[in-house]
Amino acid sequence: MSQSTLTRELALRIGLAARALPDTPPKLFISVLRACTGPVLNDKSLAELGETQFRQALNNFGIAADADSICESLNILQNAEAKRPEADSPLLPETASSIRIAIGSDDPQTVSGHFGSCRQFLVYQIAADDARLIDVRSIDSEAQRQHDDKNVYRAELIADCRVLYIASIGGPAAAKIIKYGIHPVKADQGEAITQIIKQLQIVLAHAPPPWLAKSMGIQPVQRICFEQES
Known part of the structure; x- marks a missing residue:
């Protein structure tokens, strides 16, 4: 050709x-x-x-x-900007019964890529009965290059999220995102994002584990009540 x-x-x-x-x-x-x-x-x-x-x-x-x-x-x-998924509207409000998560992804449907090289983070607000894609945060290669630490640049990009789903992440990078209050969760390469959301909603509908309840900002007394009610 x-x-x-x-x-x-x-x-x-x-x-x-x-x-x-x-x-x-x-x-x-x-x-x-x-x-x-x-x-x-x-x-x-x-x-x-x-x-x-x-x-x-x-x-x-x-x-x-x-x-x-x-x-x-x-x-x-690949004209990545043209493939960029659009966020849903209106936003799902942040409450004690919802959580904001980031998913490292090179496409809108599945988890793909390493934390240090994935091209974007899909940001969702998740509740037991609702889920919204509220933002798509693409990696700015020039801004990342100018930053002192690539992993810190990426952590700052999702600093408002409490959980990160990622196919692969090294120990030093994981330690840095934990410092931002983000809990890393390893997902399978190619795992469907809809499946991750569905599993998380099931957990939210029942008693979330302590680390997740803490990430959601549920205080200890609230966590006890939440578990008793469920």
Whole structure:
């Protein structure tokens, strides 16, 4: 497939994605993409390109880049902003019977990615009988690069959340988000977000465990009453 068959918009994205990587001419970058997608290079084939496959192809062509640059390049390729899910409205009010959670995700349907490399956090307000997506917080690669600590930058992004569901997180990063009062919960890679919400709602409808009750701001006396009523 020749570059001339690309749409103008896609050709522009490919050029910008190549610029996000160090010392990567567009012609070489297209060779990398062809190695990933095969003969068909279009929006659909790029949307299906995973970060691991992309990283491996770059290595095979001798392109050395850090994780942030690779993530930024893939975001540009896949037009991540266009795929950004919209938050629900109106907001579900914060009460003692609801909790705000963040889910690390590279797509709107499943848990995916490592805490240090996922492209966005989906923020939900969850109650036993309601759940709202209230915000989508995308990683600003430039802001993250300028921050003294990448993990602290990400923790600050979700500092108003009490629980983080993530497929993978290292010990030092987990310790940092705990300092912000966020409880990390490991989810399976590819687990459906709807399933996570459903399971959490079942817990909220009954007696939440002490760590969750504490995260919700339920005082000890309230927790006892809550458990007796349930």
